[in-house]
Amino acid sequence: MNTANSKQLEVLLRAVPEAAVIGTLAREIGQLTLDSRQAGPxxxxxxxxxxxxxxxxxxxxxxxxxxxxxxxxxxxxxxxPDVTYVQVLDSARALGLLASAFYDHPSHHLKLVGVTGTNGKTSTATLLFQLFRGLGYRCGLLSTVQNQIEDEVIPTTHTTPDAVTLNQLLAEMRQRGCTHVFMEVSSHAVVQQRITGLTFAGGIFTNISHDHLDFHKTFDHYIAAKKGFFDQLPPQAFALANIDDRRGSVMVQNTRARVETYSLQTMATFRGKMLSETFQGMHMQINNQEVWFRLIGRFNAYNLLGVYGAAILLGEAPEEVLTELSGLGSPPGRFELVPATGLVGIVDYAHTPDALLNVLETIVHLREGNEQIITVVGCGGNRDAEKRPRMAAIACRHSDRVVLTSDNPRHEDPQLILDQMLQGVPPLDFKKVTVLPDRREAIARALELAEPHDIILIAGKGHETYQEIKGVKYDFDDREVLREAFEHRERFLKKDQSH
Known part of the structure; x- marks a missing residue:
């Protein structure tokens, strides 16, 4: 999809005034590319x-x-001599500015809201997209799960696309009449300048905990990357921060944008309070208004507060926002209930220690009696190894039975990942842990361990429909595998009862 006409190089380079040019400026540019294999006249x-x-x-x-x-x-x-060379200090920064100019600065004509943080980005961006569509706007979504223009779903491979793809998508959204776009902003995207040149109407900070240290190397660098997004916001934008996170105020301390806050614990622009919750939903108070939501868990209470706050800051009426929000469900693979007879099945994308803790604490809180919590969890390969023992320790602390298994091993040895996870298992908890590298077998084992009314959590992959092993992607959807395992169990139980 090419939504831009060709541009004169001389005109394009006005966006990059520091560039030094060797050769003629009289060139017609019909395509920007980062992949030499896609280059051409x-x-x-x-x-x-x-x-x-x-x-x-x-x-x-x-x-x-x-x-x-x-x-x-x-x-x-x-x-x-027949080639023009444009020399810059930072190619990534120049690309962001050029891509925006090439596609006629699409973000200038949209209300673009970015969501950043370790957990909650996808849920917040998706809820905003659903909310504003429900309020009657034409909208775009850029998320880990999928990119979307109204009803059209566009597959995604990165949380935040490269600068060319990003501006191309934004230009298409503008061309098709979108007024609002909601996007996840990853720490990688900030550091790699993929969002340079974009104009944001607002930014939301959800929370921060250890993640992506394979890329950022230190937690301080990771924090600085997230903060870099708010440092770039223009004065007319809003910066909405979760101040219950101890780094919430740090994120927005140097921003030029208007700072607003949300909280479940202290005074804030947008103040929430949880009144009650079940596996069917929760009753909340938001700025003194009581509302029932279909979403579950304290982490979702924060997501709802962030979404509500952003909607109000974008000029929407509180009553209309709350009415529309009350009917929305979770994005795919986020505390997604998988129906079963006599058991509770939950699939969640929790792949960081903090996210796993949030989900398990929610389940513990919702448990009504002595039902077992059985957790199936693994850790991704070629990613931050520091979190592996912590993930296992959290699973053991808040579960009655734990099955450690593969997530996406990628190019790593699955057994090596599991050995590192096992280092976090307390000696007294070894008896509750089963290790099965095959994820399908691990899910089946969880059901074998289950008694009536038990709660089974399959954590780590959520919405993903593949498993990556030794660089090859195989079809694998936790939700489908869990449904099949439930059906097999029910057939077995019926057969057993008939005898």
């Missing part, structure tokens, strides 16, 4: 330094395929 190839490879190595490939404009930080050893 009319392409501007951007040489990015990434975590896996350096785009500068592929400048020659792009030229051979027909690209006659190259943006780079370092000029190649041999330059060609």
């Amino acid at each position: 009319g392409s501007l190839f951007v040489a990015l330094r990434g975590t896996q490879t350096d785009g500068h190595r592929y400048i020659q490939t792009a030229v051979e395929l027909g690209a006659r404009t190259i943006l780079c930080e370092e000029l190649p050893a041999l330059t060609r």
